[in-house]
Amino acid sequence: MAFKIIVCAKQVPDTNVIKINPKTGTLIRDGVPSILNPDDANALEEALKIKDKHPDTHITVVTMGPPQANDLLFECIAMGADEGILVSDRAVGGSDTWATSNTLDAAIKKIGEFDLILAGRQAIDGDTAQVGPQIAEKLHLPQVTYVEEFNIDDNMKDITVKRQLEDGYEIIKIQTPCMLTAIKELNTPRYMSMKGIFGEKKMTTWNAKDIEVDLNTVGLEASPTNVFRSFTPAPKGKGVILEGDTEKEVADKLLVNLKAKHVI
Amino acid sequence: MAIKILKDKCKGCTLCVKACPFDALRMEDRKAVVDEGKCTNCNACVSKCNFGAIEEAPKAEAVDLSAYKHIWVFAEQRDGKLMSVALELIGEGYRLAREISDDTQVCAVLVGDGIDNLADECFAYGADKVYLIQDPLLKNYTTDGYTKVITDAIHEYKPEIVLYGATHIGRDLAPRIAARCNTGLTADCTRLDVKVSSYIEFAKKNTTLDTSTLDPNDPSTGIKQTRPAFGGNLMATIICPKTRPQMSTVRPGVMSKREKVEGAKGEIVNVKPAITADDIRVEIVDIVKHAKEMVSLTDADIICSGGRGLGDASGFELIKKFADKVGGVVGSSRACVDAGWIDHSHQVGQTGTTVKPKIYFACGISGAIQHLAGMQTSDIIVAINKDPEAPIFEVADYGIVGDLYKVIPQIMEEWDKAEDLYEAAEKAN
Numbered sequence: 001m002a003f004k005i006i007v008c009a010k011q012v013p014d015t016n017v018i019k020i021n022p023k024t025g026t027l028i029r030d031g032v033p034s035i036l037n038p039d040d041a042n043a044l045e046e047a048l049k050i051k052d053k054h055p056d057t058h059i060t061v062v063t064m065g066p067p068q069a070n071d072l073l074f075e076c077i078a079m080g081a082d083e084g085i086l087v088s089d090r091a092v093g094g095s096d097t098w099a100t101s102n103t104l105d106a107a108i109k110k111i112g113e114f115d116l117i118l119a120g121r122q123a124i125d126g127d128t129a130q131v132g133p134q135i136a137e138k139l140h141l142p143q144v145t146y147v148e149e150f151n152i153d154d155n156m157k158d159i160t161v162k163r164q165l166e167d168g169y170e171i172i173k174i175q176t177p178c179m180l181t182a183i184k185e186l187n188t189p190r191y192m193s194m195k196g197i198f199g200e201k202k203m204t205t206w207n208a209k210d211i212e213v214d215l216n217t218v219g220l221e222a223s224p225t226n227v228f229r230s231f232t233p234a235p236k237g238k239g240v241i242l243e244g245d246t247e248k249e250v251a252d253k254l255l256v257n258l259k260a261k262h263v264i
Numbered sequence: 265m266a267i268k269i270l271k272d273k274c275k276g277c278t279l280c281v282k283a284c285p286f287d288a289l290r291m292e293d294r295k296a297v298v299d300e301g302k303c304t305n306c307n308a309c310v311s312k313c314n315f316g317a318i319e320e321a322p323k324a325e326a327v328d329l330s331a332y333k334h335i336w337v338f339a340e341q342r343d344g345k346l347m348s349v350a351l352e353l354i355g356e357g358y359r360l361a362r363e364i365s366d367d368t369q370v371c372a373v374l375v376g377d378g379i380d381n382l383a384d385e386c387f388a389y390g391a392d393k394v395y396l397i398q399d400p401l402l403k404n405y406t407t408d409g410y411t412k413v414i415t416d417a418i419h420e421y422k423p424e425i426v427l428y429g430a431t432h433i434g435r436d437l438a439p440r441i442a443a444r445c446n447t448g449l450t451a452d453c454t455r456l457d458v459k460v461s462s463y464i465e466f467a468k469k470n471t472t473l474d475t476s477t478l479d480p481n482d483p484s485t486g487i488k489q490t491r492p493a494f495g496g497n498l499m500a501t502i503i504c505p506k507t508r509p510q511m512s513t514v515r516p517g518v519m520s521k522r523e524k525v526e527g528a529k530g531e532i533v534n535v536k537p538a539i540t541a542d543d544i545r546v547e548i549v550d551i552v553k554h555a556k557e558m559v560s561l562t563d564a565d566i567i568c569s570g571g572r573g574l575g576d577a578s579g580f581e582l583i584k585k586f587a588d589k590v591g592g593v594v595g596s597s598r599a600c601v602d603a604g605w606i607d608h609s610h611q612v613g614q615t616g617t618t619v620k621p622k623i624y625f626a627c628g629i630s631g632a633i634q635h636l637a638g639m640q641t642s643d644i645i646v647a648i649n650k651d652p653e654a655p656i657f658e659v660a661d662y663g664i665v666g667d668l669y670k671v672i673p674q675i676m677e678e679w680d681k682a683e684d685l686y687e688a689a690e691k692a693n
Contacts, residue, residue, distance in 0.1 A: 015494050015634075097451075101443060125494055127614065128451035130439035133407070137443035140270055142545035143407055145436045160549070165432050166609065166617075168553040174546045177272075185608070214300075224448030224507040228488055230500040231473035239645070239661035241652075250664050251674035252685050254646065257662060259686035263622045263644050264590075 002056040003156050005047045006108055007081065008119035008135065009040040009063045011072040015124045036072050039120025041189035042182040046150055047118050048080045048190065054156070058082050060114075062107055064092060064100060073203045078192035083202035085111065091208040094220030097126075101134035102222075106213035107206060108139065115156065115176040121146055121183050129181070136179035144172050148185040266303035267310065269296045273317035280309035280318060332508040335361045336395075336423040338414070339372040339386055340433055342405070343551075346382055348563055349429030349516035351389045356456060356519035357427055358390040363459045364424075364485045369393055373417065375410055377403040387530045390522040395421070397535045401544060404551065405433050408544045411440040413537040418445060420535075423509050425487055427456075430513035438513050448504035449511040454518050454618070455490035463488050463501070471499065486510065496614045496637025515618040517562035518641070554609070561610070561617045566592030566625070569612055569639075570600060573628020573649060573668060577605035582672060583627060589676045595619065595639075597629045613638035627668045631656030648672065 013032045036044075044061065051057040061076040063069050064087040073084030085107060092103045108117070117136070122129035129145070136143040148169065149162035156176065163170045164183060174180075208215060216222055242257075244250040258264045266288070276294035288302035289309060296317070310318045335357040339350040350372070357370035369392035374382055376398060383394040397413050418426065418441070426441075428434035430452045442449035457463035460482035467473040487510045490501045504510040561567060568587040570580055580594065587594045595617075596610040612619050614634040624642035629635060631647070631654055639645070640659050647660035648668045657663040664671055678685065 013494070015497065096448065097439065098443060098446070098448060126451075127493070128439075129435045130442070130449060130451055133436060133439035134443040137411075137440050140272070143436070143440070144546065145407075146432050163432075165551075168551065170551050171549040172546050173549055178545075212300075224446070225450055225502050225504050228501045228503040229467075229473055230493075230498055231467070231471045232497070233471060233492075233499050233640075239657075239659075239663060241657070241663040241665060243665075247666065247670045247674040248678065250666065250671065251678045254662055254664065254675060255678055255682040256686050256689045258623065258644065258646075259682045261644060264682055 002058050003050065003054055003116070004114045005050065005057060005059045006111060006114045006117045007040070007044045007047050007059060007061045007076070008104060008117065008132065009044065009061050009072060009076060010037045010120070010123045010125075011035070011063065011065050011069045012037045012123050012125045034068070034071065036075055037120050037123045037125075038184060039122060039182055041120070042184055042186045043118035043120050043180075044076055044079060044081060045187045045189040046180075046182055047116075049187065050116075050152065051080065060085060060111055062087070062104065062111065064088070064095075064103055064107070067205070070203060070205070074201060075192060077201050077203070078196035078199075079190055080193070080196060083204070086203070086205045087207075087211060088205055089208040091215055092213075092218045094223065095218055096223035096225045097128055097130035097134055098225070099218045099220075099223045100131050101138055102217040103208075103211070103213055104131070104135050105138035106211040108135070110206070110211045116159075117141065117177070117179045119179065119181050121181040132179060132181040139179070141177055141179045142174055143179040143181070144174055145181040146183050147180045148183055150180065150186065266298050266300040267307065268319040269298055270317045270319060271295050273315050275315050275317070277314070279312050279314070283309045283312040329508055332422045332424040334369045334371055334393075334421075334423050335364075335425045335427065336371050336373050336418075336509070337391070338426065338428040338434065338437070339374045339382070339391075339394075340429050340431060341374065341376055341379055341382055342433075344376070344379055344382070346385055347429055347431060347516070348521075348560075349431060349434075349514070349519075351385070351521045352516070352519040353427045353429060353514060354386060354389045354391050355522040356514070357425075358522060360425070360456060360458050360487075361392075363462065368424075371395060371423070373397065373414065375402050375413060377401075383532055384528075387528040388524050388526060390525075390528075391530055393531045393533065395533045395535050397537050399537045399539055401539050401541060402537065404548050405437075406544050406546055406548065407436055407440055408546065409539055410437050411444060412543055413535075413539055415441050415444045416538060417535050418509060426509045426511045428511070428513045430515050434513050438511060442511050445507075445509070445511075447507040447509060447511060448502075449513070450489040450491060450502040450504070451513050453489045453491045453512045453514045456512065456514070456519075457488040457490075458485040460484065460488075466490075487512065492614065492637050496633050517618050517620055554607075561593060561595055561612060561619050564593040564619070565622045566590050567595045567612070567619055567621045567623070567639075567642075568592045568625045568627065569595030569597065569629060570606075570627050571597040571629030571635075572599040572603075573630070574600070574605070575628075577603075579628070580606050582669065586625070586627075586672050586676055589679055590623075590625075592621070592623075592625070595624075597632070597635050599632075626656050626660070627672060629656055630654045631659065 119132040146164040337353040361368040371393040372386035372391040461480040570583040614637040647656040
């Protein structure tokens, strides 16, 4: 039986190039490219590595977002995924992580059988790292987050992973089916292939009705958390530039100032 | 919402189908399937199942928010040692509890095995109460084990707020618990408020937010959780008005510990966890601490951080010497970590560690917004950079435009003379 992998991915604005309008203090989103979330690319790459070794592996990428998130599915299939599913519906817009995981839970149940779910640890727009574990909870799956090394036995059942900690790592054994979340240390994502770019794309869009999700558990209204206010951080008052004819003079000025502030 | 069949546990015995008074269950591929249109959540099938394969429908009625009281802190310990962030959160929980009401307590939740001795440390740093949840199966952190015992305790004792450190463990655990409790969770908070007046005060001092629409006399004490988003470009304040408990993970190093009071005492509640080996579906084979020197960026008084301006990996040799001289630890920008110049454990910033030392030396760091998000609350920021236009100078208290390879050795050489230099400067004035 073919090994079935579901990869959860998200299309995100490239936060490295986001700029703030200095006059209005708002985000300038125009011209900001949308990209495959970096950690999700690592999740997909690990799935592709399994497929490299076991070519009958089937990889489905699932994402939630507006219709243009199809670009992400295109990219994932061009990298080597077998098919892509976009869940797109106004009813699921404005979802927080709880409501998002309800949506993806329903979509994954509709996809049906699977052996492994791979997701990125977190997306760079929200940085919450919550949706992966929350999907796992809804699906009653065991999970390992912050995966930096992955090995699966040839029986395609027993998985050993290295889980990153702040001050070291853990070696954890887990069995399929399970949810793993990837970090950048896991691998280096491949590029899209020419064959992939020009090949046939199996892409499907589902709405809320298609995935039979309870509408009381998705979208802005159902989300337990709401945005109360949002704002840009105030720039810290500009300090002083220390000047002098020699490095020694500047260093001395600095130390006098630090001493005066009682920090040394 | 309807009852839920756990497919992996269903053995296809059909007992539930016979038990259902509403004809809402049928068999498909030898597994029970529920017709959500017919299910009335009567739960008649739940007790009939011998395999625990049916889960009760989530209760839909509105949560009685007033039934929830007190602030819990997940007092994360590793290897029998409390994480620094646990003590920071007890301090923050103490502050928030007193703002909510005189009889609101801050409670530490200690999970592990043979960790009774940690309760005193929690009391010394301000905890009013400690919930001790101990079992040999809980010795090391597992998602399954800790989620189960903490969720059970939440259901029993109904805290109003639960705070977790945003560590690799807290960020694994909290989403699981929040999903199981069907409540909201806000990640990586850098500021918490319960009183609207405190929030206004914070916003006025630190943000561009127009506070004129907020009423300082608003009596509500729902938590207002402020966190960076979009890589620190935007701050958002998140609320959780409809469900309880309200949950947050909080970045290590952001909140302040209380002054330690030796011998402080409080109430200890021993919670008997209902946990069996079958509940834990992973096996921890090994836990390895880096043999190399521990980087404790969050506890450091002085951090010497290097950026791309070092030129290459060898630049960190100078940064290391500098840190040794001034009694600091070595930090890094993301660029250097990505370039492989230094281990990620040194990384300061939005995706690394948030720090607020007394002095932060930014050496050859341009000051990308992600980096600033992780260090701009440092007491004093000193920036050394060749490029006078570098954004780091926007947040620096003291900027030095120059070659760091010339400036840093001079600072090191003069470091021990600071006292004399200061006195000389005083006299000159």
